Amino acid sequence: MTFRILGAVALLAAGTSMAQAQQLTPSPTLDAVKARGNLECGVHLGLPGFSFADDKGEWTGLDVEYCRALAAAVLGDAKKVKFTPTSVQQRWPILQSGQVDVLSRNSTITFSRNATLGLNFQGINFYEGQTFIVRKSANAKTAADLDGASVCVAAGSTEEKNAADWFRERNLKVTITNFQKNDDAIAAYDAGRCDAYTAGVGALAGQRAKLKTPDEHVILTQPISNDPQGPVTRWGDERWQLIVRWVLNGTIAAEALGVTSKNVDEMKANSKNSEVRRLLGAEGGFGAMMGLSDDWMYNAIKQVGNYGESYERNVGMGSGLKLERGQNQLWTKGGLLFTPPFQ
């Protein structure tokens, strides 16, 4: 008898807790975005290929397009994004204080940022290696040839510490001059203050175009570090983190599954592949599980495109930066991009 009652109570308890699990945990960020009608996205001040505003104020770039995909997934419209340009110094406080919903800004994921800044990194949209730009006349082939050189760098960037560590470990002497902004650092390099300027290879490719005579400078091919970068959220809103993470995964999965902005309608209607159908909302109800509409990734891919399309358009061979896919290729093609399955 007692056992029976206990069993019934246990069942009842399990039942209530399951009913509660059906209800989505609240997401203040998502609610705010929906109420506001646009996504607030923190981006770089101006880095061609990643985040750059043209003379009409139109933002383009790989990091910018991630935000557009997120806006399309959340609000159904890739245009509903307000971009906030942030300097190296402003980027974390602007996210921590809630002025932006997500930061997509060419910033390296590091342990201490994750552990002490109240930040979460939601995946990787660009694998980057730090390297140097030098004058061709300097005859440097690798970073080790820079012994005795002076190097300009943005203060407080991971590059500043990486470079200092790298040269110290090898007993090479370089003078590192720290500027407050990337633009100041590269301007000083251009003015002849430094023999080299250091940043990620993607940033260097973009910034080379800003130099007075781009052809007289060469980017060293051997990177001295690995700097993975991706969208960043603040702590405390798990469901929002889930959305930010899976929109990124979705754009990469779309490329792996062969879904593009051109064939997305056809794929949604005719594809026999269940993963494609779940991704595009034809089955499974995956959008609803996060509090979005089921065509979340359909909208993102239809309006922005998959990761590969975005890459080619902004930093790849079809763009001014002409960066090889390299590490940023799908794992099936020799790169590092990999997403968990849409199951």
Added chain:
Amino acid sequence: MAKALALINDKRVRDWLYQIGLIVLLVGLTVFFVRNASENMVKAGIASGFDFLWRTSGIEVPFVLTSYTQADNILSLFWVGVANTMLVTVIAIVLATLLGFAVGIARLSSHWLLSTIAGAYIEFVRNIPLLFFVLFWYFGVIAALPQPRQSIGLFGVAFLNNRGITIPLPDQPGNFRWAALAILISWAGYWLVSAWARRRKEATGQDAPLLAIGLALIVAVPALALAWASLATAWDIPVLRGFNYRGGFVVIPEFVALLAALVTYTAGFIAEIVRGGIESVAKGQTEAAAALGLRPRRILSLVVIPQALRVMTPPLTNQYLNVLKNSSFGAAIAYPDVVSLFMGSALNNTGQAIEIIAMTLAVYLVIGLAVSALMNWYNARIALVTR
């Protein structure tokens, strides 16, 4: 009850109550804000507290006066920044005062060209933002100087290029310590002699040969001491190797540019203070001195300047404090001052904005209060003593 009422009606008691109330309110507000901030930071997962000061900094600094290396902790990095801020501030104050006095006196000169040039300089400087000066000196100076391989050599031991001025550094600084001691002693000697001369003049009216003694004690002794120390020391002379000169000490262009900007900018304001101070001395004073048969230069140094100084000291204090604050413009051109190193590099590396900004503010507050305390002491000393 009546006693309590009487107490409240007492003005002194009431004043005390107001003061105590205000202090309690201020302390309460501060506690509220600090607690609120720290609670919110804990909620947002942001680390707080000053433990980060003992983490290894890992930041390379191109211009260090302390024994800092990048393997030291962030607190050491902080002191590097403070030392660099103080260095540029102190030198800029001294040079700006000298230049400002020269321009201010030139402005009052009866020589038309001199006074016009000084006037034009003052108007030019006062109407242009300091940031412009800083950038002008930095990019102007850098663009004009040659690359390291084409350095301008000075006597084959110092080299000037767009990476700065590389000067030889003594291998053993011991001799220079003795020289510095000798210089201090001879300066102290001059101070004693001039005090004695002043007392004698006040008592007997006789002049002492102060100029000759001054030349010997202030100029000749230090020159000899430095010459001896330089000759008796082995030097680390810079040599061109690879990209740049190795060895020696590098005075970086950021320092030179910031110093030049602060000096030229502040001198314009000091010149006006000097002019105002001198013009505030009644014309009758000059005429009376002239009637006594004093020559113009002595009128200036004995009658006019001492009286003008009283008017000039308070606004000069403001200018000195401005130099201190304006030294933070160095961050715009990568001069490693406390703003650039601590609020720039260290803040970005640790993300502990509140602690770091508070510490940086405290630096400016402490140095600023020290400068004004010094100036107030000086002001009190030269104040007109009425008997």
